[in-house]
Amino acid sequence: MPLVHMGDMLRHAYQHKYAIGAFDVVSLDFISGVIAAAEEKQAPVIISLAESHFEYFDFELLMAAVERAARRTWLPVAIHLDHGETLESAVRAINLGCTGVMVDASNLPLQENISRTRSVVDMAHACGIPVEGELGYVPGVEGEDAERHPGNVVYTTVGEAQAYLDATGIDFLAVSVGTVHGRMKGEPKLDFERLNEINRVLQIPLVIHGGTGLSDEQYRRLIDNGVTKINYYTALSDAAGRRMKDNGSNHAATGYTDIAKGIAGAIRQQTARCIELWGSAGKATELLEYCRPCRQVDHVILYNVDGLDTEGVNSMMQEGQRVLSAIPGVREVVTGHAVQHDASYRHCWLVRFADRAVIKSYKEHADHQRFANERFRPYAGGRVSIDFE
Numbered sequence: 332m333p334l335v336h337m338g339d340m341l342r343h344a345y346q347h348k349y350a351i352g353a354f355d356v357v358s359l360d361f362i363s364g365v366i367a368a369a370e371e372k373q374a375p376v377i378i379s380l381a382e383s384h385f386e387y388f389d390f391e392l393l394m395a396a397v398e399r400a401a402r403r404t405w406l407p408v409a410i411h412l413d414h415g416e417t418l419e420s421a422v423r424a425i426n427l428g429c430t431g432v433m434v435d436a437s438n439l440p441l442q443e444n445i446s447r448t449r450s451v452v453d454m455a456h457a458c459g460i461p462v463e464g465e466l467g468y469v470p471g472v473e474g475e476d477a478e479r480h481p482g483n484v485v486y487t488t489v490g491e492a493q494a495y496l497d498a499t500g501i502d503f504l505a506v507s508v509g510t511v512h513g514r515m516k517g518e519p520k521l522d523f524e525r526l527n528e529i530n531r532v533l534q535i536p537l538v539i540h541g542g543t544g545l546s547d548e549q550y551r552r553l554i555d556n557g558v559t560k561i562n563y564y565t566a567l568s569d570a571a572g573r574r575m576k577d578n579g580s581n582h583a584a585t586g587y588t589d590i591a592k593g594i595a596g597a598i599r600q601q602t603a604r605c606i607e608l609w610g611s612a613g614k615a616t617e618l619l620e621y622c623r624p625c626r627q628v629d630h631v632i633l634y635n636v637d638g639l640d641t642e643g644v645n646s647m648m649q650e651g652q653r654v655l656s657a658i659p660g661v662r663e664v665v666t667g668h669a670v671q672h673d674a675s676y677r678h679c680w681l682v683r684f685a686d687r688a689v690i691k692s693y694k695e696h697a698d699h700q701r702f703a704n705e706r707f708r709p710y711a712g713g714r715v716s717i718d719f720e
């Protein structure tokens with residue numbers, strides 16, 4: 332189970348001066364290509380899913396594939412929500428299996444950015460999940476990503492970054508030092524002096540968005556100045572698009588599988604190049620030893636019921652599934668009845684937590700307390716409850 336704590340991952344990268352790629356995926360081909368490249372290079376990897384891309388795929392369905400891919404490989408992997416806009420987005424991502432979340436309120440005034448970020452940090456940390464915030468603004472290039480990232484560049488300032496970090500408690504900071512979302516037009520100019528100062532003062536892993544189109548030397552200097560996570564999507568998307576155009580120019584290729592052939596391979600090539608360039612190649616084994624694994628906890632309750640008929644029990648279970656599965660850090664709520672008629676306990680709950688930390692935050696959550704005190708405990712006479720890891 333090589334899903335590892337993303338905070339540990341990036342701390343290691345920060346201390347050893349390399350960067351881990353956070354590759355945005357939009358399809359199974361992207362997932363396969365990114366994982367294949369990471370395996371080839373024996374590198375840690377972050378698989379990202381951007382909320383701004385949710386119109387192109389079903390987040391819940393793709394998350395299931397990402398999680399399976401992450402658990403199947405031996406590499407250290409983290410799964411990250413990229414550009415989450417709200418607290419609700421972050422809760423949903425964690426409950427679907429993200430092991431890190433970004434809250435992007437960078438287009439809001441500082442105080443509003445702080446308060447939204449703070450609410451996500453409080454929730455996510457109570458679930459054992461680290462948070463990336465953004466300060467300053469990385470816009471999209473006109474005609475490309477401008478609709479998803481409208482407006483002009485706003486550079487991150489050191490003073491605001493310090494205030495933002497102090498007020499929010501974020502784990503990683505996405506900074507704006509001259510990159511853009513989409514393809515760079517002309518020679519990109521990056522403000523390394525600014526980055527150097529931010530890194531000197533903050534001393535936390537820094538993140539670059541709009542990683543496509545920089546020179547090898549620019550990447551090296553970013554990493555020298557505290558950048559440990561590089562978000563990368565446009566070049567992957569272009570590589571996939573080129574492959575499809577090439578396939579389509581062959582007149583014998585008419586169906587979907589003909590056109591889509593080889594996309595994973597194209598993604599793999601691009602990803603492998605980045606991994607090599609950013610210094611994370613060969614780091615997988617060392618990281619597996621260094622990072623805490625992400626371990627889910629199964630909260631199991633076996634119980635009998637007094638004073639409710641079968642219909643009453645079923646309606647209580649249905650309500651529980653609805654209410655409890657919305658609590659932050661709850662991956663799944665399963666209910667069941669004993670198959671054997673002479674079983675000592677007739678019913679069960681299995682509530683799956685994203686992390687050990689959720690044992691406490693779940694117990695204290697108002698919705699859980701209300702349900703437990705009003706709907707469950709008054710009727711659940713004999714019961715045993717155990718948390719399994």
Ligand SMILES: [Zn+2]
Pocket residue numbers: 414512540541562
């Ligand atoms: Zn971004």
